[in-house]
Amino acid sequence: MFAELLGQGxxxxxxxxxxxxxxxxxxxxxxxxxxxxxxxxxxxxEKLWSPKGSVQLGLLALDGEAGFQPELLRGxxxxxPPFQYKVHIHTMVSVTxxxxxxxxxxxxxxxxxxxTLADNARVSNFLxxxxxxxxxxxxxxxxxxxxxxxxxINPALFVVMTQEATYSMxxxxxxxxxxxxxxxxxxxxxxxxxxxxxxxxxxHESDQLAVVTVMDGPALPKDELLAPxxxxxxxxFQEPEQFLASGGRRGRQERVLVEGTYYVNRLFAxxxxxxxxxxxxxxxxxxxxxxxxxGTDTSGTEYSHGELVETGCxxxxxxxxxxxxxxxxxxxxxxxxxxxxxxxxxxxxxESGSSFDGNLREITLITKDxxxxxxxxxxxxxxxxxxxxxxxxxFGNVKQLVEQTLDPMVSxxxxxxxxxxxxxxxxxxxxxxxxxxxxxxxxxxxxxxxxFQEVLIGTPxxxxxxxxxxxxxxxxxxxxxxxxxxxxxxxxQIAADKQRELNEAERRAEKQSELTASLVDISIKENHxxxxxxxxxxxxxxxxxxxxxxxxxxxxxGTGRASAIKAVGEAEAAAIKAKSEALEGxxxxxxxxxxxxxxxxxxxxxxxxxxxxxxQLGGGQDSNAFSTLLSLMSSLKAQxxxxxxxxxxT
Numbered sequence: 235m236f237a238e239l240l241g242q243g244x245x246x247x248x249x250x251x252x253x254x255x256x257x258x259x260x261x262x263x264x265x266x267x268x269x270x271x272x273x274x275x276x277x278x279x280e281k282l283w284s285p286k287g288s289v290q291l292g293l294l295a296l297d298g299e300a301g302f303q304p305e306l307l308r309g310x311x312x313x314x315p316p317f318q319y320k321v322h323i324h325t326m327v328s329v330t331x332x333x334x335x336x337x338x339x340x341x342x343x344x345x346x347x348x349x350t351l352a353d354n355a356r357v358s359n360f361l362x363x364x365x366x367x368x369x370x371x372x373x374x375x376x377x378x379x380x381x382x383x384x385x386x387i388n389p390a391l392f393v394v395m396t397q398e399a400t401y402s403m404x405x406x407x408x409x410x411x412x413x414x415x416x417x418x419x420x421x422x423x424x425x426x427x428x429x430x431x432x433x434x435x436x437x438h439e440s441d442q443l444a445v446v447t448v449m450d451g452p453a454l455p456k457d458e459l460l461a462p463x464x465x466x467x468x469x470x471f472q473e474p475e476q477f478l479a480s481g482g483r484r485g486r487q488e489r490v491l492v493e494g495t496y497y498v499n500r501l502f503a504x505x506x507x508x509x510x511x512x513x514x515x516x517x518x519x520x521x522x523x524x525x526x527x528x529g530t531d532t533s534g535t536e537y538s539h540g541e542l543v544e545t546g547c548x549x550x551x552x553x554x555x556x557x558x559x560x561x562x563x564x565x566x567x568x569x570x571x572x573x574x575x576x577x578x579x580x581x582x583x584x585e586s587g588s589s590f591d592g593n594l595r596e597i598t599l600i601t602k603d604x605x606x607x608x609x610x611x612x613x614x615x616x617x618x619x620x621x622x623x624x625x626x627x628x629f630g631n632v633k634q635l636v637e638q639t640l641d642p643m644v645s646x647x648x649x650x651x652x653x654x655x656x657x658x659x660x661x662x663x664x665x666x667x668x669x670x671x672x673x674x675x676x677x678x679x680x681x682x683x684x685x686f687q688e689v690l691i692g693t694p695x696x697x698x699x700x701x702x703x704x705x706x707x708x709x710x711x712x713x714x715x716x717x718x719x720x721x722x723x724x725x726x727q728i729a730a731d732k733q734r735e736l737n738e739a740e741r742r743a744e745k746q747s748e749l750t751a752s753l754v755d756i757s758i759k760e761n762h763x764x765x766x767x768x769x770x771x772x773x774x775x776x777x778x779x780x781x782x783x784x785x786x787x788x789x790x791x792g793t794g795r796a797s798a799i800k801a802v803g804e805a806e807a808a809a810i811k812a813k814s815e816a817l818e819g820x821x822x823x824x825x826x827x828x829x830x831x832x833x834x835x836x837x838x839x840x841x842x843x844x845x846x847x848x849x850q851l852g853g854g855q856d857s858n859a860f861s862t863l864l865s866l867m868s869s870l871k872a873q874x875x876x877x878x879x880x881x882x883x884t
Contacts, residue, residue: 269321273309278322278390293341294391296364302390304363327385327394327401333426334497335380338393342373350450351502354378355475363388377474379499397426425500431493443561444491444505446471451484460525460566463489474502488525490563511562516575518619519555520626523548523567539628550627554619570631572622576687579636582610590636597645599652601660607694607703609648614687621683664691
């Protein structure tokens with residue numbers, strides 16, 4: 235029984251104890267007497283009431299007033315008087331490796347007019363809230379940024395923005411909207427990442443540089459475009475306070491950033507990436523500086539086209555930049571590229587010899603005979619690199635030099651020359667005109683600090699729609715073709731003669747042995763002929779002598795025979811006359827027949843004609859002695875011809 239009572243009493247005591255502890259725990263929780271904070275969290279203490287009352291100025295209670303307290307609580311159990319304190323647990327600020335965190339102070343001294351960011355020259359420790367506020371820390375965005383790591387910062391006073399999160403106490407709608415706009419601005423400027431300029435294989439990132447524009451500090455003086463360089467104390471704009479202490483000013487800076495990593499507060503300074511200036515081989519860069527101190531003219535008294543100043547002064551620098559790569563701030567000036575190698579200017583539509591003659595066209599001429607051809611030409615020019623600044627100072631750049639000076643000068647020169655030549659002369663004397671132009675234009679180019687090298691004149695051509703010049707050209711071509719044809723025919727004739735000589739030589743070579751033999755034979759025959767000629771000559775002389783003797787003999791014999799024949803004839807005539815007279819009458823025909831037959835008998839005897847006739851003479855009623863005689867003579871002649879044909883050698 236006692237044991238039961240004892241057991242019931244213990245149980246009752248246990249229940250009472252547990253209930254009491256529960257009530258005490260509930261009371262402690264409700265009253266805020268005990269709070270546990272994890273080791274990876276921080277606690278912001280808010281004092282609910284205080285005999286000193288509420289905070290009168292500022293956001294945090296620095297003198298024990300009611301409100302947010304400047305000190306933070308770390309991990310573990312913490313005990314407070316009941317119903318006097320409230321603890322707000324928050325995460326620690328964490329900045330990722332290689333990133334930046336931006337701090338905004340919700341309380342502190344107001345920024346003065348013209349100041350963009352809070353000054354951290356005197357107070358820069360965001361962990362010491364009391365020291366920050368009592369030391370004159372300014373409210374608003376801070377110039378100092380947070381680097382990688384974990385930071386124990388009171389979110390009641392500071393709002394910290396990282397790429398991943400915004401660390402702060404609960405904000406009202408208006409304040410939350412402000413910080414949201416600030417985050418958008420930071421994202422737009424890529425502010426959570428450092429400025430990285432590096433070389434990437436296969437890309438041209440190494441040819442970049444960053445132009446810095448500072449958003450805070452004193453304004454630039456009048457007529458200044460860029461803030462001057464203030465040295466290296468500010469560590470390439472990564473330490474804003476040092477930059478301002480060195481005399482830095484707001485605005486676009488003359489100094490640029492090159493390869494490297496820079497943790498620049500993008501609310502303090504923005505960056506703009508531009509390309510480095512590359513001066514290729516064959517060029518020099520003439521610097522026209524927009525900033526710098528006023529320099530002294532170094533061009534000399536004879537040069538009256540402007541000032542040439544020392545490097546670093548405002549104006550055209552006397553010394554040009556040699557080929558290479560330069561981290562030149564293009565907002566501080568410009569670099570005019572001037573070629574130092576020979577370059578060609580072409581006055582011809584659709585053709586270009588360099589980057590300076592894109593607007594040049596053929597020169598329209600007026601010849602002495604009123605033709606209006608277009609003359610294409612090319613001019614080779616060289617610029618001494620030491621005179622390149624003078625060219626830029628005088629003309630601005632090479633393109634303006636070509637279009638505003640060289641083009642009118644060259645066009646005027648050739649128009650003047652063309653007026654003293656006809657169109658045909660202009661074509662035929664092109665080489666002479668080119669040589670004269672080279673001499674005349676060299677002096678003119680020297681007046682503009684240029685070196686004239688050569689002029690190349692093309693063939694004049696007609697303007698669009700002009701057929702007269704084409705007709706002249708056609709006539710010249712036809713005339714030339716005719717000349718060439720004459721020359722061709724002459725050459726063909728010479729070739730034919732040479733071909734004949736070659737053929738004869740080849741045939742002579744082929745028949746050389748025969749030719750030699752024939753020449754020997756000809757020589758022998760010539761010798762034999764000469765001997766025959768001499769023998770014939772001797773024979774002729776002998777024959778002439780014999781002929782003379784024979785002639786004399788025959789003359790003598792003829793004379794005697796003629797006398798004898800004459801005497802015989804006279805005697806026969808007398809006899810015939812006597813016979814005729816005797817035969818007159820009936821017996822005359824018989825006597826004539828007898829005489830003829832006698833003569834025939836004598837003839838047969840002399841000619842040895844056979845008694846049996848081989849030729850039968852026809853007769854008829856009309857035949858007589860004369861016709862019979864003619865027939866006989868014809869037959870004899872025919873036999874003689876037949877005998878000669880049978881024996882031609884006889």
